[in-house]
Amino acid sequence: MAVNAAERDAMVRALHLAARGPRGANPQVGAVILSPEGRVLAEGWHQGAGTPHAEVDALSKLDPLEARGATAVVTLEPCNHTGRTGPCAVALIEAGIARVVYALDDPGAVSGGGADRLRASGVDVESGEQAEAAHAVIDGWLTAQRLGRPHVTVKWAQSLDGRAAADDGSSMWITGPEARADVHRRRAEADAIAVGTGTVLADDPSLTARDGDALLPHQPIPVVIGARVTPDDAAVRRHPHTPLFFDTHDLHAILADLHSRGVQSLFVEGGPTLASAFLAAGFADRILAYVAPVLLGGRRLALTDIGVGSLTEARRLTIDEWVPLGGDLLAIAHPVEETDPQHEGAA
Known part of the structure; x- marks a missing residue:
C-alpha cells in the first residue's frame, strides 16, 4: 500500500515535532496518529531520556479505543526493546494501530526490529517515507551510534x-x-x-x-x-x-x-x-x-x-x-x- 497524501503531510509534521526534542543519548523522534480517514488524532515527540517515546506520547493523548484501526506516522522505526521505557512496537500493537509509516530504520542491534514485530502482529508497515529529511534531523545521533x-x-x-x-x-x-x-x-x-x-x-x-x-x-x-x-x-x-x-x-x-x-x-x-x-x-x-x-x-x-x-x-x-x-x-x-x-x- 503506497503512502498517501495525508501520511506524507503527517510525516512533515512529525519531523517538525522531532526537532523540538533535545539532542542527547536518545534520538529526536516525532509521531502523528491519523484516523483511517486521514484526520490527525494526536501528536507527540520524545522530550528526553527517561520520558515517553514519541509514539507513546502521542497515544497517551487518546482515549483507549481511539487508536483502533489508526495509522501511526513516525520519523524513526518504533523501538523493539525495554529500556527506561517499554517497546514502542508493543505499545502500538496493544493500542490497536493498524498501519505504521516510518522514515528511518533503527540502527540499534537491540532497539531495532520493531517493524518486523509489527508485521508479525498483522500491522501494515511502510518504511522510507522522507528518509533523507529524517536523517538530517538525527544525523549526529546516527553518527554517534555508528562510531x-x-x-x-x-x-x-x-x-x-x-x-x-x-x-x-x-x-x-x-x-x-x-x-x-x-x-x-x-x-x-x-x-x-x-x-x-x-x-x-x-x-x-x-x-x-x-x-x-x-x-x-x-x-x-x-x-x-x-x-x-x-x-x-x-x-x-x-x-x-x-x-x-x-x-x-x-x-x-x-x-x-x-x-x-x-x-x-x-x-x-x-x-x-x-x-x-x-x-x-x-x-x-x-x-x-x-x-x-x-x-x-x-x-x-x-x-x-x-x-x-x-x-x-x-x-x-x-x-x-x-x-x-x-x-x-x-x-x-x-x-x-x-x-x-x-x-x-x-x-
Whole structure:
C-alpha cells in the first residue's frame, strides 16, 4: 500500500515535532496518529531520556479505543526493546494501530526490529517515507551510534609554514576576522568543545560561540582535559554551561563518558598537544586547518608527535573542501580509510 497524501503531510509534521526534542543519548523522534480517514488524532515527540517515546506520547493523548484501526506516522522505526521505557512496537500493537509509516530504520542491534514485530502482529508497515529529511534531523545521533562515541572535529590555525604560534608563545591572531568568525559558527554546531589545561592556563579561553560580542543561541559544553587545576577565576568557569573536567589523558574513557552524557559531536580546539593526541589515537573524524599567509618559523609547530615515524606511515587525508576566508584558507578534510584507493601509491 503506497503512502498517501495525508501520511506524507503527517510525516512533515512529525519531523517538525522531532526537532523540538533535545539532542542527547536518545534520538529526536516525532509521531502523528491519523484516523483511517486521514484526520490527525494526536501528536507527540520524545522530550528526553527517561520520558515517553514519541509514539507513546502521542497515544497517551487518546482515549483507549481511539487508536483502533489508526495509522501511526513516525520519523524513526518504533523501538523493539525495554529500556527506561517499554517497546514502542508493543505499545502500538496493544493500542490497536493498524498501519505504521516510518522514515528511518533503527540502527540499534537491540532497539531495532520493531517493524518486523509489527508485521508479525498483522500491522501494515511502510518504511522510507522522507528518509533523507529524517536523517538530517538525527544525523549526529546516527553518527554517534555508528562510531560508538561522539563525532570528533579537530581544529587548528597555523601559519603557512605550519606554526601555531611565534617562538615567544604569541598566537593572537594568526588568522583574520573572517576565519575567526567561521570558527565560532562551527563551535555553535557542536555539542561540546575540548581544550587541554595547557591552553586554559596559557590563553584563558571562554570556549563560547559568539557573533562579535554576542553569544550565539547554541553553546557547546566546555570540556577541559588534563591534570593541572583550572583556576577559580578562569573564563571557562563563567561559561553558560558547567564545564566538564577530566583529570586523565585517556581519550577512550573521555569519549565514552561524553557519549554516555548524550554528546554527539565534539569540537577539539585545544592546541598542538591535544590535537596531536586525538590524531595519534585515530579519533579525528574531521579536520579543520585554518592556514594564514604568514611565516613564523621557530619551534611551535601546529602538530607534534602523531605516531608517524616514516612517510609510509603518514596519515593520508581526503580534502572535502577548500574555503577562502578573507586572506586565509580553510582546509576541511577527513582521514583516508585504509581501503580507499586514494591511499595507495601516493607520490
